[in-house]
Amino acid sequence: MARATGTMARRIESGLIWLLCVMPLLILAGQGLTDGLTANPVEYVLRALGVWALRFLCVTLAIGLIARFGLWRRAMVYRRRIGLWAFAYVCLHLTTYILVDQALDWPGIVKDIVKRPYITIGMAAFILLIPLAVTSVNKVRRAMRPRHWLWLHRLVYLIAVLGVAHYYLLVKADHRDPILYGVVILALLGVRLIPRRRGAIK
Amino acid sequence: MLIRPPADFKDCDVTDHGLYLRRREFILGSAGVGAASLIGGSAAQAAALKYSPNRMAIDEDKTPLKDVTGYNNFYEFGTDKGDPALYAKMMKTRPWTVTVAGLCEKTGQYGIDDLIRRFPLEERIYRMRCVEAWSMVIPWVGFPLAKLIKALEPTSQAKYVAFQTLRDPRQMPGQRSDILDWPYQEALRLDEALNPLTLMAVGLYGQTLPNQNGAPIRLVTPWKYGFKGIKSIVRIQFTANRPKTSWNILAPREYGFYGNVNPDVDHPRWSQAKERRIGEFFRRKTLPFNGYGDQVAGLYRGLDARTLY
Numbered sequence: 001m002a003r004a005t006g007t008m009a010r011r012i013e014s015g016l017i018w019l020l021c022v023m024p025l026l027i028l029a030g031q032g033l034t035d036g037l038t039a040n041p042v043e044y045v046l047r048a049l050g051v052w053a054l055r056f057l058c059v060t061l062a063i064g065l066i067a068r069f070g071l072w073r074r075a076m077v078y079r080r081r082i083g084l085w086a087f088a089y090v091c092l093h094l095t096t097y098i099l100v101d102q103a104l105d106w107p108g109i110v111k112d113i114v115k116r117p118y119i120t121i122g123m124a125a126f127i128l129l130i131p132l133a134v135t136s137v138n139k140v141r142r143a144m145r146p147r148h149w150l151w152l153h154r155l156v157y158l159i160a161v162l163g164v165a166h167y168y169l170l171v172k173a174d175h176r177d178p179i180l181y182g183v184v185i186l187a188l189l190g191v192r193l194i195p196r197r198r199g200a201i202k
Numbered sequence: 203m204l205i206r207p208p209a210d211f212k213d214c215d216v217t218d219h220g221l222y223l224r225r226r227e228f229i230l231g232s233a234g235v236g237a238a239s240l241i242g243g244s245a246a247q248a249a250a251l252k253y254s255p256n257r258m259a260i261d262e263d264k265t266p267l268k269d270v271t272g273y274n275n276f277y278e279f280g281t282d283k284g285d286p287a288l289y290a291k292m293m294k295t296r297p298w299t300v301t302v303a304g305l306c307e308k309t310g311q312y313g314i315d316d317l318i319r320r321f322p323l324e325e326r327i328y329r330m331r332c333v334e335a336w337s338m339v340i341p342w343v344g345f346p347l348a349k350l351i352k353a354l355e356p357t358s359q360a361k362y363v364a365f366q367t368l369r370d371p372r373q374m375p376g377q378r379s380d381i382l383d384w385p386y387q388e389a390l391r392l393d394e395a396l397n398p399l400t401l402m403a404v405g406l407y408g409q410t411l412p413n414q415n416g417a418p419i420r421l422v423t424p425w426k427y428g429f430k431g432i433k434s435i436v437r438i439q440f441t442a443n444r445p446k447t448s449w450n451i452l453a454p455r456e457y458g459f460y461g462n463v464n465p466d467v468d469h470p471r472w473s474q475a476k477e478r479r480i481g482e483f484f485r486r487k488t489l490p491f492n493g494y495g496d497q498v499a500g501l502y503r504g505l506d507a508r509t510l511y
Binding site for chain 2: 002038042108111112116118172176
């Protein structure tokens with residue numbers, strides 16, 4: 001009986017987290033229905049999806065620490081899911097850029113990738129994310145050596161930094177938001193670098 | 203809003219706009235209510251303007267008023283496109299004085315309503331191309347800057363006209379952050395300023411200029427990127443040397459003095475070849491000089507196009 005309620009609680013918890021992950025899309029859909037996407041909806045949606053990708057990356061980075069410091073150990077259960085949602089938002093961001101913003105103008109897109117540092121960097125971050133997403137599948141993960149898998153997934157810090165650089169470079173003058181994300185990511189990375197043993201002294 | 207047909211008003215074409223703008227204040231004042239001082243601060247709430255019809259028609263759809271007044275770059279009120287519409291109410295546009303200084307005969311302080319009364323207003327429907335690669339079509343109401351300049355009698359040494367926006371962090375919350383080097387400043391070469399296209403706008407869509415669009419008076423140079431169109435002007439100065447301009451100070455490699463729309467000269471960080479017209483889904487091609495080459499290309503003959511960004 002106790003076990004059944006436990007399962008139920010976890011299902012609710014899992015459902016809530018899933019709902020939080022789709023919330024940005026629901027918000028955008030709601031804004032779309034109520035004329036809330038500004039006068040330049042393509043730009044707005046493109047920007048919103050990119051910023052949400054960055055936020056999900058930050059949460060993914062934070063989960064390891066939340067669990068490590070004992071704030072909510074079970075958070076680790078959801079790290080993969082949230083990381084994959086970050087990848088999903090990156091994919092939606094990129095798809096919006098290719099299909100809507102550039103309207104499949106491939107020469108223009110290639111030129112952008114080559115000539116525009118912020119797009120080069122954004123594209124690099126996307127490409128680096130692909131192996132992380134692929135190796136998140138259980139079967140693939142089990143086939144890998146844990147050491148290799150860990151090494152590969154530490155790339156997420158580099159990806160996050162690239163994501164911030166991508167954001168920073170496209171902003172004209174007001175760099176407060178990208179700097180804020182940069183500080184959060186560097187702080188998360190910094191805490192990560194504190195030797196584990198110190199946390200183990202009890 | 204009552205717009206009197208010109209027939210009723212013939213001899214008032216030149217003189218009555220300022221008074222018309224302040225008609226509530228005038229009526230209340232003359233009724234002995236003495237409310238003029240109370241209303242004075244917010245006299246520039248949308249009121250109909252009298253102007254002659256457009257002489258620069260273009261066969262493109264006008265951008266809806268909602269978008270023209272709701273999607274703005276006016277960093278004095280915040281860097282989000284929606285910030286100016288939210289916060290520009292904090293700016294008082296009456297009383298408003300424009301200081302004229304530098305190399306001209308008629309330096310001094312000019313009240314905004316005297317300026318508006320002095321020059322007949324006309325409508326100009328212009329394309330507006332932002333350096334961020336979006337664009338609008340806006341029906342401005344204003345008078346040619348050339349008329350004002352001629353009245354101010356610049357001396358023969360005057361080669362440039364410099365403009366400054368109001369600086370007052372109490373009215374302009376965006377100025378509490380050092381995003382740009384306040385006050386915002388812009389400038390034109392004197393011959394650019396005298397070009398018939400160059401407009402001092404005091405209204406749009408037939409009404410007085412909303413605060414978020416640069417009330418009570420702003421510059422419009424449709425062949426240049428929008429950042430050249432300085433808003434809420436408090437100072438005009440004639441100079442012999444090229445004045446500093448705000449975005450050029452911030453990032454000289456990205457924003458030149460000229461700011462002429464040029465699809466072939468990319469912004470260092472993004473392409474200028476195409477633009478998204480607000481209200482349209484896909485991008486359209488950007489035209490050299492924003493489509494005004496016939497009127498302005500002559501100003502730049504002999505100059506290297508690469509220096510004209």
